[in-house]
Amino acid sequence: MKYSYTKACFALLILLSSCYSSTEVGPVGPPGPQGPIGPKGADAENAYVFEWENVNFTAPDFEVILPYPDNFEGYASDVALTYLLWDTYTTDDGEVVEVWRKLSQSIPTADGMLVYNSDFSIYDVRLFLDAEFPLTWLGADDTDAWVVRVVIVPGDFWNSGRVDFSDYQAVAKALELPEL
Template sequence: MKKLFLGIMIAAGLMACEGDRGPQGSPGVNIVGQTYEYENVDFGYEPSKNLYATILNVPSEIKVLTSDAILVYRLEEQLVDGNLIETWSLIPQNFFLPQGTIQYVYNHTDVDVELFIDGDFNLSGLDTGFTNNQIFRFVVIPSDFARDPKINIETYDELEKAVHQQDFQLKEFNP
């Protein structure tokens, strides 16, 4: 009986707690990501390294912090039911050719992105379909957003879905 009485007293005491509302917390953070594209990207062959490379500057209108992540997507047009649709593939991206394997890879700083085509065979005769007139989309996002394991960044469409589910915006810019 004492335990029941004690339980009722504690419950009543907790329910009766009232007072002034505490101070309001700081407003939520609005994370703003940015996208930009480069069209007609051509790679130059570097024979001493047996790879293709190009460096693309981050446009001055795009602000990148050293802690931000830059994701790079390569455009591949797909024929679906007789219509060409845009699909964006996250780099690194592999292609398995009769001669061997090539891979698009990249690294970045807060001012530029260096793109490479690396391979396991002599790339000097690589088909220009891989090296010329490429289109890339760059997505600059705060590193905390990119590290969230619930965020799927494998395709641009999945990234856009995640962006719309968060308090996050993508601003587009074409240099």
């Protein structure tokens, strides 16, 4: 019995040692030949960006609907990213820097939480406010003269995972959006 056990352990040892792989990586080989060129795709935009100025959240609903331009055709697979111009500051060099925040934004106030939010369809974006207190308590600083940017991202790019969509500057760079 002892002899069989020793044989089995020895066979197992040989079997397991043959599965060893080194983590060392060898030198990079020469580049291979270029693959065939694929068919040319249709010319298209990566994304679209629209901007609205002086957007006001007015009573009684404290919402606003921003329709897309007439010459824009949305698709069910598109995703609309909505940003509010939250702040600006001037650098030591005199450059004015815009600070954009992606909706939704939850803001704690003395009266409770205030939420700037949005939803979208293939035709428009709806911005709305929600709060733990009556919205009529809000002042003009909270509701008036907002600048809104909406970026329409094609569904295939949205699923690529290539960019942080909460950062407007990263989205603008990745999608090659025009300066507004």
